[in-house]
Amino acid sequence: MSLLQRLLRQNRLTSSQIAKDRLKMVLIHDRSDLSPGMLEALKDEIIATIGKRVQVDPARVTFSLEQDGRTSRLVADIPLIPKMR
């Protein structure tokens, strides 16, 4: 998405949509008792643990908390670097 497109999109968001998005994010963390900072720390620990066995590319790891009803689900996507032969 270009910067211009992003600005236009940003412009169209009403304050209530912004409120809803912010609420959804904050509640995911409230409900799981995992702050964004702790989530980052957890991500580093998991990458380090997995990295002991296989090679992972830390830059491409995505890590997120998602809602599943009223419970939160931790979703990690950890691409492995193919082994050089």
Place this chain on the structure above:
Amino acid sequence: MQGFTGGDSQGFCHMSARVITITSGKGGVGKTTATANIAAALAQLGNQVVAIDADVGLRNLDLVMGLENRIVYDLVDVIEGRCRLRQAMIRDKRTDGLYLLPAAQTRDKTAVSPSDMVLVCDELRPSFDYILIDSPAGIERGFRNAIAPADEVIIVSNAEVSSVRDADRIIGLLQADEKGAPRLIVNRIKPDMVAAGDMLAIGDVLDVLMIELIGTVPEDDQVIVSTNRGFPVVLENHSLAGEAFRNIARRIRGEEVPFLSLQQNRGLRGWLKKLRGGGK
């Protein structure tokens, strides 16, 4: 404990009240207003109702119900044995079947324990159809006292980020307490702001909290006027908030009542929005 039953049943009654606690997390969202109005509406529908003010130290339900001049004893007097329960109950002379059990004003929440509340409610249950408990804000002792005897919980929120977040915290605590699913009142809705995209719509709040809605109440100047007078707004016929609270009372009784449409596009901004095709 006969005598609360309006005389017609001569103490011969088989009632067993449902205890419903009205709480919120965040302060000032309308718990006391909702308690006073739903209690009056349930009594108007022919039920025996007692409203208990569990906000010990910051009592207000008496004032909102217009019964502040008739208090002799209070909840803490009952608990500490200075009077019998029926002596502390105030009968609302304007509405048949409506009673108030006031909170103490000069004590704090630690004067009451959750088990005290359970005992008081158990003593009241046989004589009433509904016991409504006005919870204090917060998640500490006062909240614990208020929910201890509850069969059902109603959470009040405004359509605004902080009160929705706090409502979510309450929902989590109730889940941990195995209290059964609470229901939600969204209070002080401004339809014009919702239409203009500047206030969370009911659907947004429900999407986020994922609980059942029991009512929506618009922002209504009549609430303030009626609170000034100590005369619940449900007793007036021509107010939107009054109608909303009456509908909530009927839903509590198990009636199917359609939700008031508060979200139609109204006013100039709503109209402009419709022109732009942005209305939902």
